[in-house]
Amino acid sequence: MIKIATAECFTHGKIGRELHAIAQSYEGNFGCEYVENLQDYGDFDYGELSVTCSLFIPTIEAVVKILNVENPPKPDMLIKGIKVYDEAGDKKVSKIMAQAVKDLSDCDIAVGTTAGVGRGAISVITDKYEITLTTDVYADLSENDSEALFKRSENGIAKALEITLLLLNRRIDKIRSLENVEITEK
Numbered sequence: 744m745i746k747i748a749t750a751e752c753f754t755h756g757k758i759g760r761e762l763h764a765i766a767q768s769y770e771g772n773f774g775c776e777y778v779e780n781l782q783d784y785g786d787f788d789y790g791e792l793s794v795t796c797s798l799f800i801p802t803i804e805a806v807v808k809i810l811n812v813e814n815p816p817k818p819d820m821l822i823k824g825i826k827v828y829d830e831a832g833d834k835k836v837s838k839i840m841a842q843a844v845k846d847l848s849d850c851d852i853a854v855g856t857t858a859g860v861g862r863g864a865i866s867v868i869t870d871k872y873e874i875t876l877t878t879d880v881y882a883d884l885s886e887n888d889s890e891a892l893f894k895r896s897e898n899g900i901a902k903a904l905e906i907t908l909l910l911l912n913r914r915i916d917k918i919r920s921l922e923n924v925e926i927t928e929k
Contacts, residue, residue: 745851745911748795750810750844752826753858753884753896754865758903759797766792777901778908785912792911795848800840801825810843819859820885827884830861834875837864852910854903859884862923863895865903867910873927874906874918 749759757777764775766789781789800806802824806815816835818826828836841855845868855866862877878898882891909918919926 744791744793746793746795746848747852747854747907748844748848748850749797749854749856750800750840751798751854751856752801752840753863753892754856754900754903755896756797756799757896757900758854758856758907759794761900761904762792762907763794763797765789766794777904781908784905784908785914787908787911789911795850796844798844806836806840806843810840811847812839812843815839822884825884826857827859828857829859830864830877833857833859833861833864834866834877837866838868838873838875841866841868852907854907856899856903858882858895858899863899865899865906867903867906869910871929872910872915873929874910874924876902876906876921876924878902879923 747762751758761775761777803818803826804824806812818828820827836857837855841853845853853868860883862881865876867874878895880895880898882895
């Protein structure tokens with residue numbers, strides 16, 4: 744069994760929900776919204792996947808108190824406690840969030856997401872790889888443009904699922920060929 748956990752901000756826990764639907768083979772209203780054909784990614788047996796937890800972590804306080812991160816990077820600004828970083832800060836914090844939820848849950852694959860000003864960031868961490876990527880959509884959380892924020896979130900969910908499914912199917916070369924993706928082998 745491969746265990747997965749998420750600590751999500753701008754994707755609102757939807758990555759974890761989607762992975763849970765895949766792992767449980769749910770269909771219809773409770774099924775997957777973002778992935779049409781799992782066979783497009785490979786022949787991994789998704790019955791061997793278990794979602795340990797999926798956390799919605801928008802605030803700096805939650806990063807500290809729930810994820811047990813002692814000294815997270817200081818946000819560029821706070822909006823009702825919600826952490827706002829630039830794109831470089833988002834990349835750093837998404838890695839911190841993914842590693843923290845991995846450590847807390849003892850999972851095999853951890854996903855962290857956060858987005859303030861810029862394209863946002865997604866990190867997928869395993870014992871072997873650290874994969875960080877951005878969305879294709881620019882948005883600024885401080886501008887409160889819900890349409891742009893929604894588009895960035897949707898793109899982030901789709902990209903995180905694509906990376907995770909490719910990773911489960913051992914298609915690292917395909918991940919390396921994607922734009923805006925950084926892979927570090929541990």
